Amino acid sequence: MTKIAVLQMNSGIDPEANFAMIAQAANEAARGGAQVLFTPEMSILLDRDRKRAASWIESDAPEAMIGRLKDVARNSNIDLAIGSMPVAASGGKFANRAFYIRADGGEPVTYDKVHMFDVELSTGESWRESNAYEAGTQAVTVEETPLGRLGLTICYDMRFPALFEALGQRKCDCLAVPAAFTKPTGAAHWHVLLRARAVEASAFVIAAAQVGSHEDGRETYGHSLVVDPWGEVLLDMGGEKPGLGFCHIDMSRIDEVRGQVPSLANRRKIPN
Numbered sequence: 001m002t003k004i005a006v007l008q009m010n011s012g013i014d015p016e017a018n019f020a021m022i023a024q025a026a027n028e029a030a031r032g033g034a035q036v037l038f039t040p041e042m043s044i045l046l047d048r049d050r051k052r053a054a055s056w057i058e059s060d061a062p063e064a065m066i067g068r069l070k071d072v073a074r075n076s077n078i079d080l081a082i083g084s085m086p087v088a089a090s091g092g093k094f095a096n097r098a099f100y101i102r103a104d105g106g107e108p109v110t111y112d113k114v115h116m117f118d119v120e121l122s123t124g125e126s127w128r129e130s131n132a133y134e135a136g137t138q139a140v141t142v143e144e145t146p147l148g149r150l151g152l153t154i155c156y157d158m159r160f161p162a163l164f165e166a167l168g169q170r171k172c173d174c175l176a177v178p179a180a181f182t183k184p185t186g187a188a189h190w191h192v193l194l195r196a197r198a199v200e201a202s203a204f205v206i207a208a209a210q211v212g213s214h215e216d217g218r219e220t221y222g223h224s225l226v227v228d229p230w231g232e233v234l235l236d237m238g239g240e241k242p243g244l245g246f247c248h249i250d251m252s253r254i255d256e257v258r259g260q261v262p263s264l265a266n267r268r269k270i271p272n
Contacts, residue, residue: 002146002249005029005037005078006208006235008224010242011046011180012215015056018044019065025244026076032246035146036079038208040224041096041155041178044085048216050132053086057094062087066099066108073101079145083178083208084113084154086133093134098152098178100142111152112136115160129156139166147204147249148173155179158193161200168201173254175203180210183239186221191233198227202258204249211242229257 007025011018022039029037044065047053056062062085073080082099089095089112096113114137116130142150151167151174158164158177167175175197181190198205204227211222222239226247235247 002036002251003032003034004147004206004226004247004249005032005034006206006224006226006237006245006247007037007039007043008209008211008222008237008242008245009040009043010212010214011040011043011210013045013047013049013052014215015045015061015065018046019068021242022069022080022082023072026072026078026080028244029246030076030078034078034246036081038081038083038176038206039178040083040208040210041180042085042210043083043178046180046210046214046216046218048218054094057086058088066101069099070101070105070108073103074105077103079103081150081176081178081206081208083176089134091134094132095136096129096133096154098154098176100145100150100152109140109142109152111140111154113154113157114138114163115156117156139163139170141167141170141172145174148251148254151175151201151203153177155181158197159189161197164197164201168203172201172203173251174249175201175205177205177207178209179207180218181221183219183221186223186239190221190223191225194225195227195231195233198229199231202229202254202261204228204254209237211237211239229254 100109151172210220224237226235
């Protein structure tokens, strides 16, 4: 059994306050016996005011923040799967970037969110992520973690099975799906999509989420989940408040499920 911790957050517009929450959670998670702490999308800065956010993103602060998170991982002796934080990218845009930081040091493994959330919701909310963010171009896995091979995704990516098929073909043992999901779409699709992605990849899905009303005016769905390869929900942290949850991952369950339903082995390529 591998024990993990999942941090459900209510991140705001102050990176220092958000960092402090993660550092405290890392210490608590390590004391609780967890080997990896998972945090949500935009853990370090959640701010829909892009002009205000740009002053931090375009400074030296994000690079310094990664160094501080590496110190937290080393001092707490726990791997950190930082769901994402905004960083400067090419062409004057930002990247929504996930980081896997090992307790034993080394450079973090990074993944840039591939699918941009460009929608008009029935509630009147409008989101145009591609106006400010540059999309990533490749699937990313982290090798030899306490959870085996870990596939990295971010939030809206969960709606695109091709990315998860690519990670499934790489035989990922676990998939990280950090999110800041809106309440309307969360209520309709969060559980069903994450359970489907777990079943399709015959892998554990670990989805740390933002929750509640945030300083920038948005509301997020919460319900951080851990789902096993059979689609069974092992942890649901609810949609009311932030907090730290723990879950045991039985890695033997992966081979058991793949033996019962060998969909990855039986998959055939369909011509266009």
